[in-house]
Amino acid sequence: MIRCQALRWGAPGQPLTPPVDFELPKGSLTAVVGANGSGKSSLLKVIAGLQKPLTGKLILDVPRKIGSLSFLPQQQHLDRQFPISLQEVVAAGFWGNKQSPELRSARLKAVLEDWCLSGLEQRPLMALSGGELQRALLARLSLAEAPLLLLDEPHAALDELGQLLLWRHIHAWHAEGRTLVVVCHDLAAVRQHIPYTLLIKSSGCILGPSTELIQQQPQTQVA
Template identity: 55%
Template sequence: MIECHALQWGAGGTALTPPLDLKLPAGSLTAVIGGNGSGKSSLLKVIAGLDRPLAGRIEVGVPLLGGVSYLPQQQQVDRQFPIRLAELVSAGLWRSRIGRSEQRMRLRQALADWGLLDLQTQGLHALSGGELQRALLARLSLTDAQLLLLDEPEAALDEVGVRLLWQHIEHWQRQGRTLMWVSHNLAGLSQKHCEALMIARGGCIFAPIGQFITDRQRFGQVA
C-alpha cells in the first residue's frame, strides 16, 4: 500500500532524517512516534501528496484523490468559517455517488456514532476542542478512502472520545483499510497490537509498538 524509497522530507530544503526505506502493506496499522519537531506531521503530508519530498520517492497503492483521507491537526481549521457542525461532517461525502437520501442517512449515523447529534446545528466557533475533534473524525469516517492518515487524532478528546476513536480504528482495520497516525500517547498504545515508526534525527526505526515501550532506555524519549 505504501512504499518509501530513500525518502527524505523537511522544510527549507533541509532533510529531517536520513533516507527512509519503508513498506507498509494494505490493512496495516502504524503509529508514527517521536519527539516534537522530528517530522511526524511532515511525513504524513508528504504521503498525502500535500507536500513534495526533498529526495527519494513514495508509492501509494491508491489514487491520491479519493483514495486517501487526511485528518489535519485541528489548529489548521478556521473556526470562524461560517458553517455548522453537520455541514463540516457532511464534507466527508463530497465525492460520494450515492443518492441524497442515503447521504442523509449516513450523515445522521456518523453524527450518532460520534455523539454529535445534539450539536449538529452549532457553528464551529461554539464547539469545544473535543467536540471539534470528534466532528473532524466523523467527517473522515464518511469517506470511502482506503488509506487514512491521522495527525494526532486523540488531541483534545476526553476518555469517551478516545474510546470512540479506537472503536472506529478497529472497525476501519477490519474493513481492510490502511492507517497511519501520529501519536504522543505512548502509554495509550501499550495495549494495542500495531507497528510503530519512530522518527528521529539519527534515523527512523520500524518495530512493534511494544518494543519501544519496553526498551525506552535504548530508544530514548520517543513520544
C-alpha cells in the same frame, strides 16, 4: 500500500532525517512517534501529497480517484472563524461520493449518532469545544470510506468518551482492511491499540512491533 525509498523530508535544505526506506503493507495499522520537531506531521503531509519530499521516492498503492485517501490534520491548522456548521463539516466526508440524497441523509444521521454529536448539527464551528470539533472531524472520516487514512494526533482534545469512540473506530476501520497511519503521543495507547510503530529520529527511522520498539526507547525520545 506505502513504500518509501531513500526518502527525505522537511524544509528546503533542512532534511529532518537521512534518506530512509520503509514499507507499510496494505491493511496495516501503524503509529508514528518521535520527539517534537522530528517530522511526524510533515511525513503525513508528504504521504498525503500536501508537501513534496526533498529527495527520494514515495509510492502509494491506492486507487487513482477522489476519496482514496483521507487526512485528519491537527486542529491548529483549521480556521475556527469559517462560517460553517458541525453538520456541514461532517458531510464534507461525502466529497466524491455518488450516493442518493436519501442515503446520504440516513448515513449522516447515523454517523452523527455514532460519534455522540446528535443535537449539535447546526452549531457553528466557532461555538464547538475542542473535543466536539475533533469528533466532528473524525465523523467526517467515517463517511469518507477511504482505503488509506492518515491521522495526525486524532486523540487531541478528546475526553474519556471521545477516546473510547476513537479507538473503537480505529479498530473497526482496520478490521475493514483499511490502511491507517496514526501520529500519536500517547505511548500507552500505542502499545495497547496499535500493533506497529514507526519511530522517527534524527538518525533515521525504525519500524517494528509497538510493544518492543517503544519499550526499548527512553521516554524522552518518543514523547
